[in-house]
Amino acid sequence: xxxxxxxxxxxxxxxxxxxxxxxxxxxxxxxxxxxxxxxxxxxxxxxxxxxxxxxxxxxxxxxxxxxxxxxxxxxxxxxxxxxxxxxxxxxxxxxxxxxxxxxxxxxxxxxxxxxxxxxxxxxxxxxxxxxxxxxxxxxxxxxxxxxxxxxxxxxxxxxxxxxxxxxxxxxxxxxxxxxxxxxxxxxxxxxxxxxxxxxxxxxxxxxxxxxxxxxxxxxxxxxxxxxxxxxxxxxxxxxxxxxxxxxxxxxxxxxxxxxxxxxxxxxxxxxxxxxxxxxxxxxxxxxxxxxxxxxxxxxxxxxxxxxxxxxxxxxxxxxxxxxxxxxxxxxxxxxxxxxxxxxxxxxxxxxxxxxxxxx
Amino acid sequence: xxxxxxxxxxxxxxxxxxxxxxxxxxxxxxxxxxxxxxxxxxxxxxxxxxxxxxxxxxxxxxxxxxxxxxxxxxxxxxxxxxxxxxxxxxxxxxxxxxxxxxxxxxxxxxxxxxxxxxxxxxxxxxxxxxxxxxxxxxxxxxxxxxxxxxxxxxxxxxxxxxxxxxxxxxxxxxxxxxxxxxxxxxxxxxxxxxxxxxxxxxxxxxxxxxxxxxxxxxxxxxxxxxxxxxxxxxxxxxxxxxxxxxxxxxxxxxxxxxxxxxxxxxxxxxxxxxxxxxxxxxxxxxxxxxxxxxxxxxxxxxxxxxxxxxxxxxxxxxxxxxxxxxxxxxxxxxxxxxxxxxxxxx
Numbered sequence: 001x002x003x004x005x006x007x008x009x010x011x012x013x014x015x016x017x018x019x020x021x022x023x024x025x026x027x028x029x030x031x032x033x034x035x036x037x038x039x040x041x042x043x044x045x046x047x048x049x050x051x052x053x054x055x056x057x058x059x060x061x062x063x064x065x066x067x068x069x070x071x072x073x074x075x076x077x078x079x080x081x082x083x084x085x086x087x088x089x090x091x092x093x094x095x096x097x098x099x100x101x102x103x104x105x106x107x108x109x110x111x112x113x114x115x116x117x118x119x120x121x122x123x124x125x126x127x128x129x130x131x132x133x134x135x136x137x138x139x140x141x142x143x144x145x146x147x148x149x150x151x152x153x154x155x156x157x158x159x160x161x162x163x164x165x166x167x168x169x170x171x172x173x174x175x176x177x178x179x180x181x182x183x184x185x186x187x188x189x190x191x192x193x194x195x196x197x198x199x200x201x202x203x204x205x206x207x208x209x210x211x212x213x214x215x216x217x218x219x220x221x222x223x224x225x226x227x228x229x230x231x232x233x234x235x236x237x238x239x240x241x242x243x244x245x246x247x248x249x250x251x252x253x254x255x256x257x258x259x260x261x262x263x264x265x266x267x268x269x270x271x272x273x274x275x276x277x278x279x280x281x282x283x284x285x286x287x288x289x290x291x292x293x294x295x296x297x298x299x300x301x302x303x304x305x306x307x308x309x310x311x312x313x314x315x316x317x318x319x320x321x322x323x324x325x326x327x328x329x330x331x332x333x334x335x336x337x338x339x340x341x342x343x344x345x346x347x348x349x350x351x352x353x354x355x356x357x358x359x
Numbered sequence: 360x361x362x363x364x365x366x367x368x369x370x371x372x373x374x375x376x377x378x379x380x381x382x383x384x385x386x387x388x389x390x391x392x393x394x395x396x397x398x399x400x401x402x403x404x405x406x407x408x409x410x411x412x413x414x415x416x417x418x419x420x421x422x423x424x425x426x427x428x429x430x431x432x433x434x435x436x437x438x439x440x441x442x443x444x445x446x447x448x449x450x451x452x453x454x455x456x457x458x459x460x461x462x463x464x465x466x467x468x469x470x471x472x473x474x475x476x477x478x479x480x481x482x483x484x485x486x487x488x489x490x491x492x493x494x495x496x497x498x499x500x501x502x503x504x505x506x507x508x509x510x511x512x513x514x515x516x517x518x519x520x521x522x523x524x525x526x527x528x529x530x531x532x533x534x535x536x537x538x539x540x541x542x543x544x545x546x547x548x549x550x551x552x553x554x555x556x557x558x559x560x561x562x563x564x565x566x567x568x569x570x571x572x573x574x575x576x577x578x579x580x581x582x583x584x585x586x587x588x589x590x591x592x593x594x595x596x597x598x599x600x601x602x603x604x605x606x607x608x609x610x611x612x613x614x615x616x617x618x619x620x621x622x623x624x625x626x627x628x629x630x631x632x633x634x635x636x637x638x639x640x641x642x643x644x645x646x647x648x649x650x651x652x653x654x655x656x657x658x659x660x661x662x663x664x665x666x667x668x669x670x671x672x673x674x675x676x677x678x679x680x681x682x683x684x685x686x687x688x689x690x691x692x693x694x695x696x697x698x699x700x701x702x703x704x705x
Contacts, residue, residue: 073607085602099606
C-alpha cells in the first residue's frame with residue numbers, strides 16, 4: 001500500500017501531446033478510477049504510473065520516493081491488463097507464482113501465497129489448468145490473483161472488465177469492490193464505463209484530451225460537475241443540455257429556453273442580459289407536471305424497462321429531452337407532456353461550458 | 360460520382376478508356392476459353408451432379424501430380440526391385456529385395472568401410488554429420504538473428520531484407536560464389552595472405568570442406584528459417600512482455616520462460632524442415648566440393664545421382680533402392696512436420 005503523486009506529468013508521442021501537466025495525488029488505500037472517452041489518455045496515464053511509458057516531463061512519486069525514471073520492474077506495482085496477459089503456456093498456479101519466483105521467494109512461501117490468493121478468488125480447483133481451459137471470468141480472476149500474490153504497493157487495473165459479458169461484468173465489479181474492502185490496498189482503475197467508475201471509486205478522475213477535467217467523489221461529480229463534459233459523462237442516461245439566453249439575473253434568473261420564458265429562483269450573480277448559457281438537467285430531475293409545467297414537449301420515443309421508463313421528447317427550438325420516470329409510464333409516442341425541472345437540481349453552464357453557481 | 364460524359368473530362372476519359380481496352384484485351388483469351396469450356400462443363404455437371412464436380416476441378420492437379428510425382432515414385436520402386444542395366448522396366452529382371460540387401464550388407468553400420476556398398480554408407484554418415492551440425496547451427500543462428508531483428512533496432516527492415524536475400528539465390532549460384540571466395544586463390548585466402556597468414560586449402564582438408572559445406576548451407580537458407588521464427592516472435596502478444604516487466608522478470612528469464620516456450624511450435628517446424636532439407640542436400644555441396652576431398656562431403660543424394668547417372672556402369676536399380684530408403688526417412692520426417700504443424704494450430 002502506498003501513496004501516489006503525479007506532478008506536472010506530460011507525455012508526448014512525437015509531436016502529439018497525449019497527457020498535459022497532470023497533477024494528482026492518490027492517497028494510501030484509496031480506490032481511484034480514471035474515466036473518460038476513448039483516446040482521452042487514461043490508459044497512457046496508467047502506463048506512465050506503471051513505468052511502461054516514460055513521462056516526457058514531470059514527476060512520479062510513490063510513497064514519497066521519486067520513481068520517474070525507474071523501470072516498471074522496480075516500482076513494486078502490479079497491473080491487471082485488459083487482455084489479462086496470462087502466460088498461456090503456464091498453469092494458473094505457475095502464472096500466479098511467476099512473479100514470486102522472480103522475487104526469489106522460497107517454494108513453500110510461494111505455495112502458501114498462491115493457495116491463499118486462489119482461495120480468496122475461488123480458483124483453488126483450477127490451479128493446475130492452463131488459461132485456455134478457463135472462462136473469461138476465471139481468467140480475469142487469475143489476472144487479479146497474479147497481482148494479489150505480489151502484495152504490491154499499488155494495484156493498477158486497465159479496463160479489466162471490458163472483455164466480460166454484461167452479467168459477469170456486474171458480478172466481477174462487486175467482487176472487485178469486496179476485494180478492495182478486504183485488502184485495503186491502493187487501487188487505480190481505468191475504465192470508459194461511468195457506471196463502473198461510480199460504483200467502484202472512492203474518487204473519480206475525469207479525463208478529456210489528456211487533461212483532468214475534474215476530480216471528486218462519485219456523488220460530487222454527479223451533483224456538482226465542473227463543466228458540461230463532466231456533467232454529460234457522469235450519469236446515465238446523460239444530462240440534458242438546453243441552450244438558453246439570459247433575460248435578467250437579479251434574485252430571479254429569467255431565461256429564454258426554446259420558445260418559452262423560464263424563471264428560476266437564485267441569488268443574484270450578475271449574468272448579463274442577452275448572455276448565452278446552457279441549462280443542464282438530469283433525466284431523473286425532470287418531473288411531469290400537467291398543471292405547472294415549464295415546457296410542453298411531444299413524446300418521440302418511450303423505453304419501458306419495467307422498473308423505470310425513459311421518455312424522449314421534443315420541444316420547439318430545443319434538442320431532444322430525456323426524462324426518467326419511476327415505474328411504468330402511460331405516455332405514448334405523439335403525446336404532449338408538460339415538464340418541470342426539479343428545483344435545486346438545475347445546472348447552469350456559461351458559454352465556455354464551465355459550471356456557474358447552482359440556481 | 361455523377362455521370363459526366365467523357366467528352367467533358369477528356370483526359371480522364373482517355374485514361375480510363377486506354378486501361379479498360381488493355382484490361383479487356385488481357386482477359387479476352389480467358390473469356391474465350393471460359394465460353395468454350397462452359398457447354399462441356401454444364402454437360403458434365405448434368406451427368407454427374409453438382410457434388411461430384413469438385414473432383415472434376417481437382418482432376419487437372421491429380422493428373423499433374425500423378426504424372427510428375429506418383430508415377431516417378433512408382434517407377435523408382437519398380438527399379439529398386441529389378442536389376443540389370445536396361446532402362447525400360449519391362450526389360451529389367453525382377454530381383455526382389457536384392458538391391459536393398461546389397462545396400463544393407465555391412466559388417467558394422469557405424470563403419471562404412473565394412474559395408475559392401477561403402478559409398479552409400481559414407482554418404483549416410485556424411486549426411487548425418489552434416490545434418491547434426493547444419494540443423495544445430497541453422498536453428499541457433501536463425502533464432503539469434505530473429506531475436507535481434509525483432510528488437511527495435513535502427514535499420515531493422517534493411518537487415519531483415521539482407522538476411523533473406525540469399526534464400527532467393529539459386530543453390531548453384533550460392534555454391535559458385537562461395538567457391539570463388541574459398542578456393543586456393545580465392546578472396547578469403549587473398550585476405551589471409553594480406554594479413555600475413557598462409558593460404559589454407561579449404562577443399563583439400565576434409566574438416567574444412569565439411570565446415571564450409573555446413574557454413575554455406577546455413578548462410579543460404581537461414582533467412583527462410585529466420586523469417587519463420589520472426590513471424591512466431593511477432594505473434595507473441597506484447598502485453599505478455601509488459602506483464603513480465605510488471606512481474607520484475609529478468610531479461611534472461613523472459614527469454615527462457617516466456618519467449619522460447621511460446622516460440623517452441625515454430626522452432627519444431629524449423630527443426631523438422633531443416634532436417635528434411637538437410638537430408639535432401641545435394642546441389643550446393645556438390646557444386647562447392649564435388650563431394651570431396653575423397654568422399655569427405657559425399658552426401659546420400661550425390662551417391663544416388665552418381666550411381667545412377669555418372670558412374671561407368673549406370674546402376675539404376677541400386678540408386679533406386681537408395682532413393683526408396685531416403686524416401687522412407689523423408690516420409691517419416693514429413694509426418695513429424697505435419698504433427699508439429701498440427702500442434703502449432705492447437
